[in-house]
Amino acid sequence: MSIDDLKLWFLQLDQLLEQQQAYWRLQPMQQNDLPFADHSLNELLLSFSLEQCDAIDQSPALQQQYFAGFFPLLFAALPKLQHFAPQGLELPFWLSTDIGGRKWQQISLFAEAVGKPGSKVLEWCAGKGHLGKVLCFAYQNKVTSLEWQAELCQQGQLSANKLNLDQFFIEHNVLEAQSQPLLASVDQLVALHACGDLHRVALTAGVAARCPELHLLPCCYHLQQDECYQPLSEQALASRLRLSRAELKLAVQGQNTAGERVRRLRHTEVLWRRAYQLWLSEQSGSTLYRALPSTAKHWFSGAFADFASWAAAQHQLEWPAGQDGHRYLVQAAQLLLLQRRIELVQHLFRRPLELWLVLDRALYLAEQGYQVQLQQLCQASVTPRNLLLSAYSYTDEQSSSVRVTGAVPR
Template sequence: MPELFAFFARLDQLLTADQALWRLQPLKLQQIPWTDPSLLALLDGLSLDDCDCIDQSPERQQQLFGALWPELFALDIASPAMFQPQGLNPPFWLATDIGGRKWQQILLFAEATAQSELPVLEWCAGKGHLGRVLAQQFQLDVCSVEWQQPLCEQGAAIAGKLDLKQRFVCRDVLQHPVSDLFEQQQQVLALHACGDLHRSLLVQAAAAQSQQLDIVPCCYHLQQAADYQPMSAPAKQSSLKLTKTELKLAVQGQVTGGERVRRLRQTEMLWRRAYQLWRTELTGDSRYQPLASVPKHWFSGEFRPFAEWAAQQHQLVLLPDDDGSRYLQQAGPLLLTQRRIELVQHLFRRPLELWLVLDRALYLVEQGYQVQLQQLCDTALTPRNLWLSARIYP
């Protein structure tokens, strides 16, 4: 399929030529790393709120940066065509315990992929919500594969209660053989299977020549290898050698969660930078040290309890009479610099994700499949909306 190969080549050229704009770690930088006067003038006038708003808006990104990098906004690297749903209307009780956005994604993927009467293999199924919709709405025979036994038991109980043709197989697909699960007359589905999980699926389904494959990949950095392992010949020939850290750029886009969520996110970034300054002063070590994730409600309180928790992560003790306010003051300008750098770096999130998805698409083409790349839904519903649909005909 020459258009997919040409699309990949264009993205590869763009990402290779502009590496200095995206292959960096903004959290570790204390000043803008570029010298272009036009770019520096643009960034110098932006506040934290400006950066947040622009980062969430492709239209504003193009307005601000389109003259500097027109190739980033050219039609030949624009996002693929959008799936146009007719809409499913399953009974309300089918959506029990499923969040609103997740339920919408499941319904869209079920409608988009229910194009045949082939038996379905649902990969990384959880409780089998997707398989349940396919079995109930389209009367398909579904095998749902999941490694967590409690989820399998809960899913099987629901399917049994509803008298659906859905069975569960509990297996760690990365640690145990799964070739017995794949057949030629079969449709294989994976909605937001991460990293090695969807890579393993593609390899094994292609080996079995499963007739239909539909995946919406996610979390490309969740892999065992330290560096990215290309799948297709063009990606293997590319000069881009991606680290696991660089792969995270492709999934840094977030769905806007409202003003409160945005403010909490800003506070979290500020506090994390302030704590790093505090830690550096205590230890004399200026190297960045990661911290675990914490619930967002932490960032509605005071800085000191968060700093104490962070210090415990690094086996440090903070002076009892220091509220950390001076570190917060020092962190403010550093955070603004970080966000300005990220604003440029994030222009390459989508091109990098398309590069990764096309690597998978071209691998499937090389295995004899006819492949389409589409958007399942708008990025406002989920940023991970790229849908690979592959068919092989006997």
Template sequence: MTSPASLQQAFIACNAVLQQYRQYWQLVPFACQQLPWHNPALAEKLLALPEQELAGIDQSSALQQQHFGELFNGLFQLENYLNAADNVLPATELKPVPFWLTNGIAGRKLQQIDAFARQLPASKLPMLEWCAGKGHLGRLLAWQFNRPVTSIEWQQQLCADGSALASQFQIPQRFVHADVLTVQGSSVLAPQQQVLALHACGQLHIQLLQHAVATGSQQLNIVPCCYHLIVDAQYQPLSALAQQQDLRLSQHDLKLAVQGQVTAGARIEKLRHTEVQWRLAYQALRADLTGETDYRPLSSVAKHWFSGDFAEFGRWAAEQHQLPLPAVPDWQHYLQQGAAHAALVRRIELVRHLYRRPLELWLVLDRALFLEQHG
């Protein structure tokens, strides 16, 4: 088990690096019209990188260190802490799960449930599944460990679907239809429980930590995600140590922690590149028409938009900003501007992404220190 002192040391080391290099990650790449740092050596390296190598470097810690180690020595000295955070407990042996119990669970979700289950400590406590959805996690764990599970979920239809599956497979799983952010939702917590949460987003897992501490929950097993989905514009640190630091994190900053790329198919990757180019092309059009160079975001849209026509997207975007368009905009001209700007943004993000892991570890350690602080 990691000692409180080592938790504090790792947190302080992460905090120092994030503070030291904050100009390289605490920014909005889309808003940059040129490389935002006065660092000639970095600029020379970034501009010399072939376009086709960027994604590979972004996904490989070894390549990141090879290309940027000399420029960000303090960052890569964190490696011992980052590697230590990856050391998991010896895996628990599990029974093979029958195929009929996994029907309807996507392959990646099933892998995550399996990995989560293998890290759970031995327990005889009844289980509570937080933000359960259809209760796939709770259902498989109840079967695997032969223990009852209570699954709390705010969408009534998902509760009904999960209850039907539990009945069909004779699993001891009870659903509670409630919003975990309310008093009714938090009232399901009890001291004699093993509380489980796989991918509880932002405020949902923060609320769980705070209520579990207040309740005195005996066991708590959480995989947090989507740190940016919080109620406040700025992150409110949980632990006393984090509260003492001068590191203010916006929701945009917090998104960086979950921007680790999962390898996508060629089609999805192409659509992602197209989306960036089109959004930046529209930004160039808007700047020409209004004289306003500040980046103004657009809402998210389905990926199928970006397999269509840029002119259609441009008209939709202009409508969102109530921007009158000329009769025949030079769409091709702005597409070329968007492509050039997108190439710049990819290089800025390549540097910014070096700080994904330290920021995520800072956030995880804040949670761990909060729990340690409360015994």
């Protein structure tokens, strides 16, 4: 993948996001009507039920079917990325103990995509080190797993010792302590779903240590200390886009891996919070949004009045006894449908924005002399955050040889 390809893709996405920012740089919850000037687009949105909105929002094929005519440049600007073609990494069932099905799929696919026999690997933000265990077992790698939580390090080390794996855990906060010495003698740095600043530091530390290979599946770009996004590459630094932390969150709003119960509870939570805000506005005479803290999901399995009583207490108010809140729930349902219709358009720009961010990272690595590979690791049903960024500090001939990987069967 040449740097010219990366620059072209980035430029196309950059122009698209700038020219059509009216469609994605908005707050759907704050709208009282459809904000778009295209009457045909508005008519289409008004025809969708809440269930249709949810179905379309979770399906790239349906998004293209309904909206390609309105946004032809958007769909044309998306890079045609290579999809990783797994051959099947043979792993024993007991290695996946206590790991969820989708998480296990992500780990095994990531390991197969980057694994290389005999490598010294640094596992970044390792948690319990599940990825490191697979790399140790399948490829006889020597793995150092960095994790800042002592309890997770202890649990991970105990598991590795029981399995007689060459995996060593280090309690290490990558945001506060220097990591370059730990990278000095490794062959690969791997990071599966390291969030925001965590994977940014992985990139810069890996480059500073001239780590031979870096493999990252970035996630949660908005989890950063800075209020505004700080570009990494020269191309992104030259862009006129200035992204806030809230705008970065748009890139990771895909939720199509959630189960039916989780989606239902999420819908109820959004509806009830909006209904409560309507009541709160009546009491205060102000339409300004007043935040509520996160709370346990059990509140959204009972009665709305119980949740509203809890919410009112957070604002030093008292929910009226005997008030079921039906009137507010009806109004909130109408506002929620409007919000979902607006989000249908806004969410068309999730993937372009995420690709813009990942390409910024890819261009940064290319500018530092690395050969870069960007591919889609898996389907969005396994994880929406499925962009695998790999970088190699080899010559062309050497690089082509290390990209052919396979499992070492046990």
